[in-house]
Amino acid sequence: MTRLSAITPSGHVQLGNYLGAIRRWAAEGTDDDVYFISDLHAMTSSHNPARLRALTREQLAVLIAAGVPPRSVGVQSDLVRELGALTWVLECTCTYGEAARMIQFREKSVGRSSVRLSLLTYPVLMAADILLQGAHEVPVGDDQAQHVELARALARRFNGTYGEVFAVPRAVVPPTAARVRDLADPTRKMAKSAQDAAGTVFVLDPPDLVRRKIKRAVTDDLGVVRYAPDEQPGVANLLEILAACAGKEPAELAPAFDSYAELKEATAEAVVQELAGVRERTTALLDDPAELDRVRAHGAERARERSRHRLDAALRLSGLG
Missing domain, CATH: 3.40.50.620 (HUPs)
Known part of the structure; x- marks a missing residue:
């Protein structure tokens, strides 16, 4: 097939x-x-x-x-x-x-x-x-x-x-995957053709740029880390991304964080690690x-x-x- x-x-x-x-x-x-x-x-x-x-x-x-x-x-x-x-x-x-x-x-x-x-x-x-x-x-x-x-x-x-x-x-229908949303506007999907790249993490972004984009991600003023996509789309987006990198469920990860800053830091590091090998191999291919x-x-x-x-x-x- x-x-x-x-x-x-x-x-x-x-x-x-x-x-x-x-x-x-x-x-x-x-x-x-x-x-x-x-x-x-x-x-x-x-x-x-x-x-x-x-x-x-x-x-x-x-x-x-x-x-x-x-x-x-x-x-x-x-x-x-x-x-x-x-x-x-x-x-x-x-x-x-x-x-x-x-x-x-x-x-x-x-x-x-x-x-x-x-x-x-x-x-x-x-x-x-x-x-x-x-x-x-x-x-x-x-x-x-x-x-x-x-x-x-x-x-x-x-x-x-x-x-x-x-x-x-x-x-x-493809298997269920992470619902990766725009970091600056979690009501819309992350898109490679977005006019404003501030909320889009590209595979070839340098690690420091990935960290900056994720640490500036929009959350909310509730101050509680929980997986509630309808009520807290920004927080849910970060949990979805972290879960996809970690191979776990978003709701399972939420209790581990006491603040949005901790969640953003963990998500940023997970994404940097996830993309590191791909970025390195892609660069090598483009150089050859x-x-x-x-x-x-x-x-x-x-x-x-x-x-x-x-x-x-x-x-x-x-x-x-």
Whole structure:
């Protein structure tokens, strides 16, 4: 069974990405799984080409440094020719209504006189990502589940019209992970694309910067350390982060602290220790571009090999070639 997951280089990898997904990919991934940097998806809005290229390399290095098997890791654009061909075939299978009803397109286009066409069509590209690799399961959150449903619909329609080529994937809920919130505003998720980085801990932040950000985290004026996400979101966020690093439950850790200062200090040190090895290995990879290029090329070739017969069959059965 093949699982497929991706991360978009819209910003530097942050603590929530690492604790919520990347660390799990490294611990639970199999040789059949596919993990990739979705750099093509990052082009649906205005972007800086040099920054996109640098973030893509950085994210690839982070995945490998975190222990995700290199043979399972790739960069989306390294298969741009294969994905471009399959995306066109799938666009000729998809209807405008199906694409236009995608929630993210409707939300991001509301009130705007002009949006990029790619914002409408990128769910079809996402379907191509999934179907090209023969993925059976796609762990996604609620915001992406609709896109997997589109991939399912297109796979069934193609198979029924032209012949059996694609596995019909299903969305699966990823295992429960830490709810890492923004340190400056715990009512929102920590995000790599946040405008204000004060509340975001990035994987490659130096230890002293990590400590400063966590020690400045917003709490409240109650002065009691307890795990009550609704009443004390800032305190709960720190406990969630500490628990994720320690492999324990947040409520289990709360009684050990008499003050917010103690909680912040313990959380900061736990995060610094958790990220130390990943940061060191990522830096080493980025300082050795030849090795990173070698790993990237190997991952791309493996992805091509596992998808070549599927793409050839889709083109042939749809009347091309």
